[in-house]
Amino acid sequence: MSAKAGVGALGALLLAVLVFLALSSWSRQPAVAQASVQPINFPHNVHVQTYKIDCQYCHADARRSEYAGLPSVTRCMGCHKITAADKPEIKKLAEYAAKREPVPWVRVFKVPEFTYFPHKPHIRAGVACQSCHGPVETMTTAAGRTGPRLVNDLLNLTGVRPAAPALTMGWCIDCHRDQNATRGAKAPLDCVTCHH
Amino acid sequence: MAVTEPRAATPTFGDVNRDVVATLRTPGNLYFAWMCVIGLLLAAFLAAWTYQIYIGMGAAGKRAPQMWAMYITTFVFWIGIGHAGTLISAVLYLFRARWRTSIYRAAEAMTIFAVMTAGLFPLIHAGRMWFAYFLLPYPNQRYLWPNFRSPLVWDVFAISTYLSVSTIFFIVGLIPDIAALRDASTGWRRRIYAMLSLGWEGSDDQWRPYRRAYGLFAALATPLVLSVHSVVSWDFAMALVPGWHSTLFAPFFVDGAIFSGFAMVAVLVIPMRYFFGLHAYVTDRHLDYMAKLILVTGLVLTYFYVCELFTAWYSGDHFEKASLFWKVTKNYAWALWTMYFCNCVAPLIFFWKRARTSVPIIYAVSILVLIGMWFERFNIIVPSLAHGFYPYTWGIYKPSATDTMIVVGSFAFFFLLFLGFIRVMPSLSIVEVKETLPPPMKERHGHGHP
Amino acid sequence: MNRRDFFKIVTTVGATAATAGCQEAGEKILPLVVPSDQLVPGVASWFSTVCRECPAGCGVIAKNRDGRVVKLEGNPDHPVNRGALCGRGQAALQHLYHPDRFTGPQRRDGNALKSLGWDEALNTVSDRLSQARGGGKGKAVALVTQLENGSLGTLLDRWTQALGTRPRVTYEPFGHEAQRAANRAVFGRDAIPYHAFEDAEVVVSFGADFLETWVSNVGYARGFGRMHAFREGKAGTFIHVEPRQSLTAANADEWVRNAPGTEALVALAVLKMLADGGAIDKRFADAAGALDVKKAAEEAGVEAEQLKHIAEALAKAKPALVVGGGAAVTGSNAVALHTAVALLNSALGAVGKTVRFGPDAAYGRVTPYAEVAALVQAMANGEIDVLVIGAGINPGFTLPGGLKFADAVKKVGLVVSFANRPDETTALAHLVLPDTHWLESWGDYSPRGGVIGLMQPTMLPVRDARAFGDVMLTVGRAALGITEEGKGPLPWASVEAYVKTTWEPVVKDQWSAALQHGGVWRDTPAAALAPKVGAVAGGAPKLDGDASGLTLLAYPSFRFYDGRGAGSSWLQEVPDTITQAAWDAWVEVPADVAAKQGIANGDVVRVTSPHGSLEAPAYVSSSLHPRAVAIPMGHRYAPYHVRGGRYVTATSTPTNPMALLPATPEPGGGTSYLAVRVTLTKTGARRPLAILQGTHDQEDREIARHVDLPAAREQALRGKREEHPDYSMYPPQQYPGYRWGMSVDIDACIGCQACTVACIAENNVPIVGKAQAAYGRQAHWLRVERWAEGKAEHAHNTFLPMFCQHCEVAPCEPVCPVFAAYRTDEGLNGQVYNRCVGTRYCGNNCPYHVRRFNWFNYEFPSPLDVQLNPEVTVRQLGVMEKCTMCVQRIVAGKDRARDEKRAVKDGDIQTACQQTCPTNAITFGNLKDPQSTVSKHRHAARAYDVLDEIGTRPSVTYLKKVTRGGGGHDTKPPARGGHA
């Protein structure tokens, strides 16, 4: 071993830093996982693609509230009193309506704890639902793989920076930064905007 | 426990090996009794810590305004103890002070174990210790990094560097000695020692880079020793709290650290010499030197105390003056005066040569110094916070059972490591002791004793 | 969709946003069954109603998020409180979600209460009622309610008539009977007028604690703020006469400490001096008769000079206002005092101007205590068979001990209480029929003439409860043998129906507007009244007990009123501003007496009067009159406070001073609070008080600063702030958008603690309990400090609300190793809980010590957790927290502005503390906008930064207190450094 080797080692270290910086700028995409199991097998694809129903027709609170909102049973029955009323899944729906009970949908998307995520400003800023929720229009029941994952964390620890998983902080930040840079949006990057 | 009679004559190379190997014999009942006590204290320590994690920091007696108290006190205390070892092994090495050889191994072990003990406290102290890894700089999915402006992050770097470099230094020093142990042992021990010695043989092509590297380690460790306690002192000096915000702190802390470190070395080495019969290696001369160092650092410390008082008075800073006056006269005055007595008055006895060679006096003064230095950190932290800028929150801290148990348990943790170490590793450096001995010559000429 | 369905919203969305914990698999989201056009999950709706925490009747708007009320604010349109609310009003939510609330009716079973069904419970009552009626013993049925002067009151009166029972008794412990008696005598009006503090130039109060509990404390505090606080060179004067330095006294420019019971004497002396000096009509001197001013001053223990000063101030004032008679000074000479006060007002021409008969306070409708006492006597005589006690009152706690109410109740066949949580009265009741909380109820209330507030349910009942009126209608009909609604003398289905019926002719088709508005109000002209002057005997009050004893001053706590507020842990933990003591009750002992008897703070003393005794820890006061002992009323704990030692440990002896008082009413018919002399004995036990403030002496640190009035005027004209030199190495921070800042006018702050409670409510601040609070672990983000200067027995107090200063050069930020504390680009000090590791370094380094640490995982006992603000994180164990300037409101305000495509305007965003402040002492706004109020305050002459010499450059500006000259004490601050 000689001085040459030492120079080589230093070079390798600097190179590693550069590679790491390069990896840091990887892009971001919503991850999709297998469909969730819901009390009613709700096909998003049929509603969106076949019947061209707008997302916000059912998720009507998104534009005015923190929550996107789920349609009330009455709203579902508005169409389904007649449409496809004989299908087994619709019969389930009719049962809930008859009992005047809400449908116990299973939550798919959840931001991490201690995080305030309002839908309203995102809709106002013209963010497409799919940017965060993935191609829901192609799904049957909604699906999403969200939140931090161990593999991801471990990869991060080794210095390789894979794309942040959906609905993690890095993923939000990537989009906010990207929107500010490309569209001149004013997406806040202030910690207390979401953590208060 | 076998107590070997002191041997008067200068030992030979062979004697050194034999005497050091002898320290690794199966220990007596006293040793196991001590280990039991330590085990119990450690169990209490773990129980207290678990309880604190479960129920919250409130289990410890902290409050507003003393958001820091005994944990940081003890943390700084142990970091301070951790100074003497590297100072002896590195600084005295560079100064070619050969008397260091017979105590440096124990001192270095003490350093590492003290820093390890100290390292527990930031974890114990953190409200959410399970997120302590936030302080480490590593790429993460949140894109967040630690705040490198925070003295606590400096601490993380300073202490982990200190621990790493000290450990490297220590292990490198141990390698030839482990090789000697390997050659003196059999069976499974031999295999373990063989592995740990990395196949050291003492050939000239090994000694060459070894000697070079050792010198470089010493050169690196010297500024490190001085920097670590400076950085720790900046935890306080960088803050605004009256009684903390002082440029005096770095040298003040470093000196105090050396002071307490030597006291701890004396506390550890004197019984070792007695139980292992190492009188031939740790002589009265060594004790005399250590006592002198304690005296000198004690005097320097006294100077710093005077400076502190003078600065508070001369600066005319209202808050500083009020804080100091309160400390000297009110609720915590007992702690302050205990500190002044232990650190300034007690070491003065070492002006008498007879005190410097009297084992009981050295021992007693060293323990007083340790008490005094613990209180020094206590006095910096608790009373200063008690009488800060804002009178509304002035209040008195009361230790709870939990933090007392944890602080006491930290001593058990330290002694567990140290006592364990001296049973399995040479507590005296075989190689360096031999270096100070006259090398075996057929014809009488060449080296003498330094 | 009807109103019930409106709230029948089942959604977990909001509840999970705020609470900590692990993400559970398979979490359910339950949408509405029926879509609602009125309510959007995640968006708050506001409902207006009337606060019923005391008879002041302030307008309230309740913020309903996802079907649950999370915050109360004052109704900005309501003429009484104009948007402000006191701490008790803010804390009403704690009673709504009170963990001890009964679930359904309860029946006495030995010492315990057992649940039973509504039908059975109602049948029990109606059977008993019809028995009594059948036996011709209608008069053996008594109905006692709190002050209900609206529809419910009328309805209940109809009920008593229909059933032929005794007339309804409205019981209010602080009924101001003496004032009514005096006004009857002087003006021929049995009323309590409206006191227009806002229009007065000089206010003199003879013991009236109008900033605490007196008549309408929020409205009067608002008025007082407008009259007294320094604005553009104008500032009114306020002189207070009372033996104890109450919160009101502490706000006075001049506090005159008189001997207990001599207020009437002082008032008459002032009247005499005015008449003798020719400032008022000579005939008023008749009232004082042959009073010798010098002798009177001597007797009252005040200097004649002080009396002269009062007289001079009153004579000069255009107009003046004299008020008198807080509960603490109401004794056998209370009518004399009020007569003197009425005459003073009349003589000074204040009647019609600052004293307005016409918009009379609701208190004038209270049944005098003497009649209550007579009823209790009747009970003791066995004349009462059925006693119905309405919600809101707690006679078992608030009636004088000498009346022996508990013994009297034992003679009653059936005691029915409508309290919805356990108290001293339900402990005596046979049957408890929990009433709905006022936030769940229909009704109306008229706090004063011309103002009628409408009450509507703001959410569904939290626990199984039925409205008092509904139950009374049902049992009344049953007792009358009517089985159907719509028939007989009580045809209404419910109070709701009755309210709507009675309001129909008033509002016509404007019903929903009135509901939204919170009621209807119109100006009521002030009547011009001529006084009748007669001799007033201003002698000392009659005091029972050992002549060598100390006079007991039992005063209503501004936190608990008569004990109504004490069920709230928020109010318990907020300290009394003067003593800074939280939770426990105390006995205020004069320093001399304490020294003589060897009593120290926290020593438990036994206080004995001829009528009873109590034990409580001592608070040694150097300002209390040396011949007096003061004990606050209303201190009691709710069962959940003491259960398992949650917040406090239960006390074995009562701490209620009512136990020491005699049954005899004062001549006006009211309770005689100033009626006993007591003896103090040291018990030897210790119960240290939870005193949150380390010291009231700022040790020359100039935390609370002041400037005297002429200097303030002069500076205001110059209009420039004294700039502190700035020694930074670095360029100042740039703010691309807004820069938020606040200002606190400590001249306006009256120390009422409303802001502290509002902050707790808004920001999910946990409650830590007495021991923890005493140990410096209280979690309040905002605290109101009291700083005292001058002589200890006559301290000059300044109140200073302290919270995160949001420093530009914040010491807390650089020491945080993980950026949990950082500076936002809008000028806030952000605190990110997720990131916090809990090193507490910031807590040490904050010179203001406003950072709070979560020492434990604090609980919000169910159902109090339902109140948690979903927009604010509930902090976990081990993290630091502090004032965020209500960042959630800032985010919401910016969001609203963005919806409207504009920038945030001044006043768009109000912090919770600012919103509730009765005196507008707190302002929030954009410092970059030079026109904003907060910017103007920041550059005003009175502006200063607390601890500015450290150079933290706070975003919170304080405005110095303005001290008015004159009076018996030194008003000059100890000068130091270059600050005025």
Add this chain to the structure above:
Amino acid sequence: MAMATPEHGSVVGVFAHVDTTVRALEDLRAKGYHDLTVYTPVPVHEIEDVLERDRPVSPVRLFTLLGALTGTTSGFLLTIWSSMQWGIITGGKPVASIPPFVVIAFELTILFGGVATLIGLVTLGRLPRFRPTAAYDPRFSSDRFGVAVHCPPDRSASVRQILQTAGAEEIKAVA
């Protein structure tokens, strides 16, 4: 630098004294034997003086230097770059405030320097050795000195002679 070549065996002389060892070394070198390995329990000046005469200084210090420089660089890079990631202001100081970062750079200088020195030691001293060299004797770690001479078998007699003359206690041949 000594390297045992496989085709050569070694002759090992065991000495009890420093002066005898030095004499053996001087003699061997005089006779042209440079392929020597000396085993000592401690580094001995006299022996080093003989051996170091024609050898360059050990290059460990280069490792140290490079490590330390890497440490300084990465210290500043890490702190400045990571601060720029969010540009968060704390305490009114600039985002990349150099003075506090000096502390980190200093600590990393020492840390990397130390680690690099260790790497240098391990590489240059060819550690770890999993199997002892043939010439090694356990006494060499205690109080004996060893001189191993690597030579072709035909020269071993002459080597033995030199060692014997110098005063070796024991002489043995190893593979």
